[in-house]
Amino acid sequence: MEIANKISIYNRNRKYIYFEKNIKYTPSSKILDVGFTNTISDNGNYIEKNYPYPENITALGVDGKNEFEKQYPNINTILYDGNIFPFPDNSFDIGWSSAVIEHVGNREKQLLFLKELLRTCKTTFLTTPNIGFPVEVHTRTFFLHWLPNRLFEKYLILVGKSWATGDYMHLLSKKNIINLCREAGASKITIHGNRILGLVLDYSIIIEK
Structure with a gap:
């Protein structure tokens, strides 16, 4: 499992580097992190650990926030029911959602999730595993x-x-992702495959209205 953890850390690092290279932000940019975890670990809540202006982050989640707030007391933390985001249109400059869309439910719920990201954020960066990768990363099953x-x-x-x-x-394929993003109303979709041994492990996706 140590090798799997090292791969996970390496992959999270390169996804964040891709985010920094491709998302234009300023010291005043407002960030919405959708899907933070209340379980504190070395790998979780990557945007909070690395974004240079954490005071501009609002974290939105569904499963509790007490441990998260202890770890990140300067971040605005909100819980919701997993459906409509509790914010007006265009509330945020940037949305961030790492490895969350595959957990929100069926296709209908995934579509709603993307619509809400597009409604509330001007640009969104999200990631999700590739169903075509030979290892299912959550259960580490071949x-x-x-x-x-x-x-x-x-x-x-x-x-x-x-x-x-x-x-x-x-889990989603690249085709699934493109179809969902288009149906949600994205006018621009950029998908980057993060590869391990030549195979796409997961996707980094940027969507805009």
């Missing part, structure tokens, strides 16, 4: 996530990973 979902879930239950069943994840 190939079986390509099976029909009911079969994959039977395996997960069998090996004690039932936490990853149900609506826990709905």
